[in-house]
Amino acid sequence: MDENRTSHVVIHGLVQGVSFRAWTQHQAELHGLRGWVRNRRDGTVEAVFSGPGNLVDVMLKACREGPAGSRVEKMEILARGEPDFNASGRFEIRGTA
Numbered sequence: 001m002d003e004n005r006t007s008h009v010v011i012h013g014l015v016q017g018v019s020f021r022a023w024t025q026h027q028a029e030l031h032g033l034r035g036w037v038r039n040r041r042d043g044t045v046e047a048v049f050s051g052p053g054n055l056v057d058v059m060l061k062a063c064r065e066g067p068a069g070s071r072v073e074k075m076e077i078l079a080r081g082e083p084d085f086n087a088s089g090r091f092e093i094r095g096t097a
Helices: 020-030 053-065
Strands: 004-014 034-039 045-052 071-081 091-093
Touching: 004 053, 020 034, 020 045, 020 053, 020 091, 045 053, 053 071
Parallel strands: 034 091
Antiparallel strands: 004 045, 004 071, 034 045
């Protein structure tokens, strides 16, 4: 089994108003990841993914593509590290920050 880790990212582009958060939640739950996703007031989407490193990598790759209707211009990785044990047991959509 792959080591658990956490990645905190910000996704830039046409990522609001295109169901990016709901898509991200669905994809993360399919991969058994914990964490959260939210819109930011600057028009980006921010997310934290926590779980087996290989599945976090799969999720990061998926986010670079995004759902239909989105256009991802870039993805910043703010932090990578140990699992985020403060993340709830499920993947949640949080309010705008």
